[in-house]
Amino acid sequence: MDMDSPALLLLLMSAVTWSVMARSPHQYHFVSEEKSWTDAQALCREQFTDLATVESEQDVGRLLQLAGDHGHSGEVWIGLYQDVQSWTWSLNQAAFYGEGEMGYSNWGHDQPDNYRDADDPECCIEMKDEGKGYMWNDIPCKFNRHFICYDGNSDSLILSNGTLSWEDAQRYCRTHHTDLASVRNESEQQQVSAILRASTWIGLYRDCLLFRWSDQSGSPFRNWSSSSPSPWGNCAAVDVTRGGDWYDRSCDLLKPFVCYDVPKVTHMQTMRVELKTDSQKDMSDPAVQAAILQQIEKRLREKGLPAGAKLKWREQEDGQIFSKKTEKKGMKKRSKRRSDEL
Template sequence: MERITCMSLLLTAVVSSSAGAPRQYHFVNQTLNWTEAQRYCRENHTDLVSISDIQEQNDIEQAIKRVNSNADRVWIGLKSTWIWSLSDPAFYTEHESQYRNWGSNQSNGDGDCVYMEKHGQWHDLDCSQTRHFICYNGSSKGFVSVQEKKNWTEAQKYCRENYTDLASVRNQSENQQIQNITTDDQVWIGLHRLWVWSDNSTSTFTHWKPNRSTTSNTSHDCALIDRQGRWTDEDCSNQRPFVCYDDKLVLIRENKTWTEALRHCRNMDMDLVSVDSEQMQRWVKILLMKASASSAHVWLGLRYSSILGVWFWVNGQTVCYDQWASNLDKCDETVRYGAIRTRDNHWISRPETEEINFICIK
């Protein structure tokens, strides 16, 4: 298959306008707690908003200002959860992964990683700080005190390379075992906080307020946009307005041929998706994580014209932006329809008769 550059002319019969942005944002100017806001968005739209780059951040800020230019703190779909570095569920019996031994007024938002102090109580701290740390050795089923100072991520890497992982603490007995093998005032353990989007998207973009502060005795587990457009965290039970989104992309987890998929989308007043920009590729990539395990590829609205000798989208555009896999052969007589591989998000041509999942766009 050869990459096709933009063409200035195409048959009038297949010319149409761009599919447009894949998301629409809705600022809801009523106050609910984070969980209630999440429920509202899921019932009336797609979900609480997730943000993957500065352009979307700016679009959301504009959506808020159009409705309420004085809005102060507005919920987004980001919520934190405490998890162990050693994530194998077989390592924990019922409730063991939820054991905690927080000190007074902890966790209080000082950071997203946890250390144990010499009396056995736990505190949260900025993960970039350096501390001694405790590894878990699976072969001996015991703990190892490491007398090197590293930040939490470096400590995790060291434990995984030399032992099993940073230490999980499953009960009071293990908490005492760690106390017994270290005389340090503070040692990293394997508990850390991850910020997770409500829709399970994997965006790593952040826009936190510099040096954001929290108040003791408050669990700041949900994220907001403040008046300056920066993110901050707050108690999830507080009542705030919020932003929902509508996703114009719909993954159909049914296996159909390309023609059947096109017909299915159009019968629902949609179309097979045209991936004509990097932004659209990114949103398609998010949906691929939800494809059926049996579907190694997912149909796109991409087909080959033997008359024109070009690939084009069902919305009428030729292929200007592309993400073709680099190791493809030229098209043969039976391979003339475009799909995207779930394992690496590259485009690939497939026989029309292959039955796989597909993505429609509203």
């Protein structure tokens, strides 16, 4: 500010308040109404944040305490689940695929059905003749099938003579060629179908032991029982009576469940400031007040004010922002704190 032009200066005193929104640990909510995992997820997302994410032993203890407080014994749903649609190609190099090609599919009737027998989930894909051409079908990876490799050096497809399990076929293709073949579009679907003579492995699969959280958080914490995860369920439940061990269950089962939300906590701090300006400025003008506040905020940012903090003027008892004291130019200046030392 130009301090030399006016003969009369105003010493302005006011206070600035800033607030920072912080997040406290997850707050759990027990819902006694029994629902399937999918319906429980929908209710949690509607009324809270999501089905419970459990990130530590301390969270397990809090969840058990909550269930006990509601008199519940047995299992409750939490937000961990297996995404049965998480299909991916064995040759998983993004540059190999054009736009939309990693998502191309040619499923047979009612496929993938993710059927689980007594021992094995269906996590690998064969191309199977269904009378109207070769379609995609999910089956257990342990089955022996012919397989088709892709060779990147010759940009060609190689059909096997013998049969192997999916994992052994993948190992063979990676050793002798590039990988199991990907089918990226309708043209390649027809190209592959033209050389097949029986049910044949392609490179599509999913990790049948990979579980993720409903809120898509990356927490790696798990508390599985010694028998889990198993081939029999895609959704995780906590057994309250067994120390909080987790079990994978069929998502269609009806169980109570635990939701969570994240309460927002506002931390507020007030700072008193002294400013010097010329007497010609209308300090009751909101535009002037906003400009000064912007300058203060810039200084505070440079000195470490959190990015999420919001500043505002605090009104005094008379409804004014500033109180003022006048002093004539040339008078002995009294000691004061400089605003740029805040």
